[in-house]
Amino acid sequence: MSAPSTFDLRPLTTSALALAAGLVLLAAGLAAAGHDPAAALGAMWRGAFGSWYAFTSATLLRATPLIVIGLGFALALRGGALNIGAEGQFYAGAIAATWAAFQLGALPAPLAIPLTWLAALAGGALWVLVPVVLKRRFGVLEVISTLLLNFVAEALVSLMVQGPMQEPAGIYPQSAPIPAAARLPLLPGTRLHAGFLVALALAAAMAFLLARTVWGFRLRAAGAAPRAAELIGRVDAGRFAGVALLASGAIAGLAGALEVSGVSYALYQNLSPGYGFTAIAVALLARGHPLGIVASGILFGALEAGAGAMQREAGVPSVTVYVVEAVVILAVLLADARGRSTPAVAGA
């Protein structure tokens, strides 16, 4: 995952070709299954971009958590760590944000909302703290430890919504609705919440941090070539990887807060349709570039929004869109691997 900052159109071309390949394969599959590919893809397009409402309330709404989590994944990746546990950190953040929202509901919104974000950042970071310690102390692969903690987080959410955080009537496995003061403002006439601006701001901040600051340079050096960074630059690569992993967990937690305070207004067991995993694809497609992640996040948001419309209008099961996503990722990884002399090995 090198970071070419020179003007180079090739990766963008690869991504576009990969997307085209995915769509062509989907069309072929639909035709083979007896569906009308033109009608299905047309419905998909309308569902994602067909109206201002669809673009904001379906595409950008879905893109928001993908962008935020994708940014976190990329940050860890640049620092030399693979965080596969964003799904769990997302849930940890969602639990923390929901809890904070109930504690802070009496405060005015400009105060309550940032505080729920802080709680979620802490929750996400806490969830990745164990893998960080295991990695630093004992060299346990974070790929394994973060992945396994996803299951623990999902179980914890189930416990919360059926126990201490269940709604007062004790019927539904979900929390009570969070107070109005903790809810994010919406773009008028749509369901898009202010969390999208947070995602954009985070992308800009990360782009600046990585490209323009000494800390960002050290992080990239530590991630790209840990031994060299240690020997030549006297950078503690392991520490950078740990910090990047912590930050990545915190950011995934923030995504959980945005989802609770902007979309669901309550804690649920199945709050995420796998954002933590799709976001990895989002980050890989953008090759870890913060602003590219915004674009690829919107692309994946559009694919999943379009998938719903495809099922509504053309009767094609929405899960078929995963074919496109998978082809895009495989094609990009393949192209990257071919473009290198050595096989692509991400992370430490």
Next chain:
Amino acid sequence: MRRPRRLLPALLAAAAGAAVACGGGGQREGFRVALVTPGSIADAAWNAGAYAGLGQVRDSLGAVVSHVEARTPAEQEEALRTYAAEGYAVVFGHGFEFQGAAERVAADHPNTVFIITSGERVRGNVAPLVFRLHEASRLAGLAAGALTRTGVIGFVGGIELPPIREAYEAWAAGAAVTRPGVESRFTYLNNFDDAAAGREAAHALIRQGADVLHHNADAAALGVFQAVRETPGTWIFGANADQAALAPERVVASAVIDLPRAILAVAREVKEGRFTPRVESFGLASGVIRFEVNPRARAALPDSVWALVVRVRDSIAAAAP
């Protein structure tokens, strides 16, 4: 860092162009009915039944129909809102979990009727269909208590929603009648579509001694049936649909909801302008809830047990409101 900056405006421009090019879309005429399911319609049970009902609405009422699957709370609200905005006359939210989202959406769309299958209460143009499936699960429990050799029975539930819990409690209570002191074990999977988890849970129950199983886990239950097929000497009672075909020699009976019948009836009322929002509750007396015995497994139990099942069924039906 320059490439992405070019990509984003390009995408936005493309989106704007598309918005102009394909404004609207879809038909707006005729009687239109939509179904939102919380999972795949390939579950051979809850969602498949509703989808079959939607097909009957199309064929019998000449309606334009549409279906979409929505798993997360956010997607569910979005799906309800989209259909309502497109002017659908009836939108079925297929499950308890749609109640809150439908109430939020319905206030903005007074001309659409929202039917929450297995819902809870009436709020304006939101009305529930209540299925007292537990009445049939009680009959399954009666048969299971007579059938178990080990004295242990098992239940695999999806998410611990009230209708699921009621089904479990009725099943356990039924078994305790025919087998006093029966040990009732249960597992909730916390989802309705992980068949692998369903299979694991069933095997765990079987290891704990359960030899008769029942479920209410939709698609995840396909794994429960697999576990029963893999373990000689075990039996299973289906749920939501007649599931005898999933294990023809091992399914004793199924607690069935005739979803197509209920869905068609409500859609017809709306079409004919007779619909008033109310709690429509179906039990054994209505014929929408049924207890279907698998003819091939009937011999597993003596006739005296089946006679008891019929007596209890009739008394439940007679006591219905």
